Amino acid sequence: MSPDRYSALALPQPQSPAEERELLRAFLGGLEKLFRRQDNWTFLRPLLITVEHCVRCQTCSEACHIFTGSGRQEIYRPTYRSEILRRLYFKYIQHRRWQGAVELDWSTVATLAELAYRCNLCRRCAQACPMGADNGLVAHELRKLFSQEMGIAPKELHAAGSLVQLRTGSSTGMNPAAARDNFDFIDQEMTEKTGIPVKTPWDVEGADVLLIHNAGEVLSWPENPGAFAVMLTAAGVSWTLSSDLTAYDAVNYGLWYDDVQFARVALRQIEAARKLKVKRIVIGECGHAHKALTVVADRLLPSDLNLPRESSMTLMRDLVLSGRLPVDPARNAFPVTLHDPCNMARLMGIAEPQREVLRAVCPDIREMSPNRTDNYCCGGGSGFALMSGKTFLDWRLEIAGAKKMEQVLGAFAACMDPSIPKYICAPCSNCKAQFRDLLARRGLWKSNRIFYGGLAELVVNAMRDAKPGFLEWEWR
Ligand code: SF4
Ligand code: SF4
Numbered sequence: 001m002s003p004d005r006y007s008a009l010a011l012p013q014p015q016s017p018a019e020e021r022e023l024l025r026a027f028l029g030g031l032e033k034l035f036r037r038q039d040n041w042t043f044l045r046p047l048l049i050t051v052e053h054c055v056r057c058q059t060c061s062e063a064c065h066i067f068t069g070s071g072r073q074e075i076y077r078p079t080y081r082s083e084i085l086r087r088l089y090f091k092y093i094q095h096r097r098w099q100g101a102v103e104l105d106w107s108t109v110a111t112l113a114e115l116a117y118r119c120n121l122c123r124r125c126a127q128a129c130p131m132g133a134d135n136g137l138v139a140h141e142l143r144k145l146f147s148q149e150m151g152i153a154p155k156e157l158h159a160a161g162s163l164v165q166l167r168t169g170s171s172t173g174m175n176p177a178a179a180r181d182n183f184d185f186i187d188q189e190m191t192e193k194t195g196i197p198v199k200t201p202w203d204v205e206g207a208d209v210l211l212i213h214n215a216g217e218v219l220s221w222p223e224n225p226g227a228f229a230v231m232l233t234a235a236g237v238s239w240t241l242s243s244d245l246t247a248y249d250a251v252n253y254g255l256w257y258d259d260v261q262f263a264r265v266a267l268r269q270i271e272a273a274r275k276l277k278v279k280r281i282v283i284g285e286c287g288h289a290h291k292a293l294t295v296v297a298d299r300l301l302p303s304d305l306n307l308p309r310e311s312s313m314t315l316m317r318d319l320v321l322s323g324r325l326p327v328d329p330a331r332n333a334f335p336v337t338l339h340d341p342c343n344m345a346r347l348m349g350i351a352e353p354q355r356e357v358l359r360a361v362c363p364d365i366r367e368m369s370p371n372r373t374d375n376y377c378c379g380g381g382s383g384f385a386l387m388s389g390k391t392f393l394d395w396r397l398e399i400a401g402a403k404k405m406e407q408v409l410g411a412f413a414a415c416m417d418p419s420i421p422k423y424i425c426a427p428c429s430n431c432k433a434q435f436r437d438l439l440a441r442r443g444l445w446k447s448n449r450i451f452y453g454g455l456a457e458l459v460v461n462a463m464r465d466a467k468p469g470f471l472e473w474e475w476r
Contacts (some may be wrong), residue, residue: 003045004075008117008387011110020106023150027109028092030149032183034141035093042259042299047141051086054079060125060135065236065376065403066118066401076399077176078125081115084108085138113152116142118402118471120384122254122342131171139382140256143299147258154257154298156386161253166268169245170215171253176243182218183225183241190226194466198229202277204240210278211239212293214286214429215249217454221432224285227456227470231316234465235324240276243251247272250289255296256383266297271304278294280308285454287341287381287428290348313344313427316459317353320360327462332362332471334421336458337411339404339435340375341428349373354455361462366415368407375404378426380434396434397441406440408450416448423471424452 014020032041034047060078062068070076088104090093102108116467126134146152153159165171170179183200190198201207211232217224232239241248246268268311273281283289294309319325338358344350351372358365368375378385379401387396412422426432435452439445452472461470 002253004114004118004218005120006075007114007390008391008392009113009152010155011113011152014106023106024104024109026150027145028073028104030145031092033149033339034145035089035363041140043137043141046132046134046137048133050082050138051089053131054082054086054129055131059128060129060133062126063123063128065122065379066120066400069379069399069402075115076118081112081119081142081390082133082135082138084112084115084151088161112142113146114465115139116146116385117154118395120342120377120379120381122249122381123346124342124374124376127346127373143257144259148260150195154387154389155382156389156450157257157383158255158261161383161386162253162258162265165246165249165251166261166264170249171251172215172219172249174215174218175247176245176248179215179218179248182222183229185359186218186222188224189222190230193226193470194230194460194463196230196234196466198226198233199227201240202243204238206277207240208238208279209240209282210242210247210273210276211282211284212242212247212250212289213284214251215288216251216429217284217434220252221429221454223457223470224454227460228284228312230413230460230463230466231319231325231456234463235319237319239282241280242272242276244268244272244275250283250286250293252289252292253270253383255408258345259300262292262296263300266292266301269293270301270307272299273307274305280310282310282312283454284312285427285429288341288430290341290350295348297448311348311353313350313352313353313357313455313476316455317356320357320459325459326464327361328464329363329460331336331362331461331462331468332458333364335364335366335412335415336362336423336425337366337368337408338371339378339424339426339428339431341426341431342375342377342381344428345375346373354425357455357459358425368411371380376407378404378431378434379438380430385430385433385437393437397437401434401438404434405442412448412450413444418447418449421449421451423458424450425455425458426452435465
């Protein structure tokens with residue numbers, strides 16, 4: 001049973017009582033594993049805090065953009081799915097009687113599966129909770145249970161995502177030869193556009209930096225990896241890409257739904273860096289890849305794989321503020337607002353380096369409110385920006401994305417005149433996909449000239465050594 005008229009999953013429909021019993025048996029087996037240390041040593045402690053210590057104060061509800069964006073529908077309360085899980089936990093794991101009624105039938109389980117995909121995993125609710133409970137983690141753990149124990153996961157993340165990445169090298173299906181071809185093409189474009197001769201280096205042993213982009217950029221927003229190539233070339237950085245499978249794609253969708261798939265991808269990415277003996281990995285403009293390759297990889301992978309890793313935000317900050325990339329902010333003379341990807345800002349605390357870059361290259365910055373670690377998710381987080389099946393696109397644009405559009409329109413309120421181009425700087429591939437769809441749905445792209453893009457493009461557009469006019473508005 002779907003909890004509302006939207007749907008993200010192709011759920012099994014039991015055709016007989018025996019089939020239903022089998023599905024429930026698998027679910028309960030997974031539930032036990034979630035609460036067993038040897039099966040869930042990664043996330044058991046915060047999960048227990050969440051199910052055992054919530055005092056039902058509902059402080060978290062007003063922090064959640066999905067709950068408020070839905071007009072405060074009960075099913076979107078951060079605690080709604082957690083309360084079902086909590087009752088199941090007390091009844092079937094703790095065997096306590098008095099914690100509230102819950103019926104374990106397929107309808108309940110199917111509702112939980114869908115509700116696990118009505119949360120962006122942005123953890124804004126967790127930040128607000130006085131007890132340290134994390135309702136985003138509950139959604140994550142439910143996704144994990146359904147994927148690892150029951151084979152239930154959105155096709156965009158699993159069959160067409162992680163599995164494709166492990167098989168071909170990239171979630172886009174781009175194999176290493178195709179990736180190199182695409183970068184050759186990008187290099188030519190960048191050389192022509194900027195006047196700076198660019199040749200992306202591959203598999204350079206001992207390079208200072210192994211740069212890993214979200215490969216979706218290469219196909220959808222090639223100017224972003226192109227801008228990185230221009231910056232690193234012009235600044236004389238020793239850098240390389242890797243052509244090993246999965247190591248030229250920072251994507252790791254397992255972060256959102258399956259620890260096993262997560263570990264398979266992360267392991268290959270780190271091993272590629274070890275093989276090349278690079279000094280550090282730098283993660284491109286991709287929020288979930290930041291979290292995947294740093295804080296979560298640290299939890300899931302053995303410590304001997306603990307290589308230095310850095311955000312591209314700090315690398316750009318160092319290149320610009322040190323003067324290695326001389327810039328002229330007058331070249332970016334248009335209003336710019338900055339979106340803080342949840343994984344970078346709230347989950348990792350990376351909020352200032354990108355602002356230091358912006359202040360150096362843009363004269364007209366208009367902050368959203370709230371921002372930094374209090375920022376709202378774009379509504380495309382946790383894989384939603386990739387998911388459009390059935391009616392899900394409507395849900396992510398009308399409900400999950402409502403708060404973000406309100407923030408953007410608030411930031412640009414004084415410059416909505418369509419003669420003024422405006423730029424949403426979103427240093428994250430998934431956030432950009434959500435902005436693309438949000439702006440198109442509301443017609444703001446054409447009617448009000450609100451565009452979106454990454455941070456690297458703004459830097460290159462301001463570089464004194466590059467030909468002017470790198471940013472082309474028609475790209476958006
Ligand atoms: S804020 Fe924390 S304690 Fe209060 S209802 Fe939400 S999860 Fe429970
Ligand atoms: S993690 Fe984000 S989307 Fe999910 S319940 Fe919490 S605030 Fe809402």
